[in-house]
Amino acid sequence: MGRTADAPPPGAAAGPPGRRSLLRGLALGAGGAVLGGAGGIAGGRLMAEDEVPASAASVDSWEPPERQVDIVWSVDTAARLVALTFDDGPLPKWTPMALDVLDEARIPATFFMVGSRLAAHAGLVRGRLGRHEVGNHTWRHDDLSRLSRAAGYRTVHRTHAAIAAVTGREPVLLRPPWGRMGGTTVHVAAQHGYDIALWSLLVQDRALHRDPQRMIDDVVQRARPGTVLLAHDVGQASRLEAVRRLPAMIAGLRGRGFSFVTLSELRRAAARSGGRAAPAAP
Numbered sequence: 001m002g003r004t005a006d007a008p009p010p011g012a013a014a015g016p017p018g019r020r021s022l023l024r025g026l027a028l029g030a031g032g033a034v035l036g037g038a039g040g041i042a043g044g045r046l047m048a049e050d051e052v053p054a055s056a057a058s059v060d061s062w063e064p065p066e067r068q069v070d071i072v073w074s075v076d077t078a079a080r081l082v083a084l085t086f087d088d089g090p091l092p093k094w095t096p097m098a099l100d101v102l103d104e105a106r107i108p109a110t111f112f113m114v115g116s117r118l119a120a121h122a123g124l125v126r127g128r129l130g131r132h133e134v135g136n137h138t139w140r141h142d143d144l145s146r147l148s149r150a151a152g153y154r155t156v157h158r159t160h161a162a163i164a165a166v167t168g169r170e171p172v173l174l175r176p177p178w179g180r181m182g183g184t185t186v187h188v189a190a191q192h193g194y195d196i197a198l199w200s201l202l203v204q205d206r207a208l209h210r211d212p213q214r215m216i217d218d219v220v221q222r223a224r225p226g227t228v229l230l231a232h233d234v235g236q237a238s239r240l241e242a243v244r245r246l247p248a249m250i251a252g253l254r255g256r257g258f259s260f261v262t263l264s265e266l267r268r269a270a271a272r273s274g275g276r277a278a279p280a281a282p
């Protein structure tokens with residue numbers, strides 16, 4: 001993201017960068033555009049005109065999103081609550097396994113679902129999501145930072161409709177795939193009334209997955225009040241170890257006095273308790 005702030009944004013007027021233009025450049029940087037320039041080459045592929053993210057196309061076409069969008073990594077709270085989240089499902093292999101563990105432990109989680117997978121495998125989750133929250137993870141695990149506003153809208157909107165149809169509830173959170181927030185991601189979130197949900201602690205740490213017990217111990221020790229845990233119910237072997245070890249992780253966190261809530265409930269709990277926990281003593 002820093003790269004964009006260093007170079008004049010495409011379409012910027014020539015001349016010495018005053019404070020105002022620097023701020024506008026930073027605003028574009030926050031959009032995360034990683035385009036090579038006005039030509040719109042991203043990832044080595046030439047993008048069609050209408051694929052260029054609107055917020056990066058030129059400084060003149062940049063406009064703020066239509067409403068405030070919060071970006072949540074973790075939540076400031078003194079309450080010993082954490083939110084367990086699962087990305088990329090549902091697929092037949094592990095999603096039922098994760099749901100079984102959560103049912104057994106009677107804890108809620110938040111599933112960021114890929115719309116096309118939900119449409120194809122609705123039967124896996126239908127009727128099983130009562131205590132859980134479902135968020136939007138785009139239609140095909142799309143990189144929103146590289147899509148036009150129209151294409152970003154379509155992938156998010158289609159997924160929104162699929163979630164609403166299967167769960168009977170409207171999702172309120174978007175987790176952009178890979179956590180990439182560039183391009184028109186924030187604008188598309190705003191259009192849907194979403195806030196953006198990231199995470200603060202990755203469960204299947206790649207450095208530790210060969211030692212699954214250590215991986216789980218590490219998560220249990222690093223969790224704090226308000227932590228948002230990221231696990232996956234789809235993917236590679238390291239992720240499967242994390243799903244297999246969920247009961248141990250849940251038990252470990254409970255042993256440290258943590259309770260589990262959905263991400264939206266975590267945010268509401270923090271708002272009720274007045275937010276920020278006292279900083280820990282050095």
Ligand SMILES: [Zn+2]
Pocket residue numbers: 087088137141177178
């Ligand atoms: Zn994902």
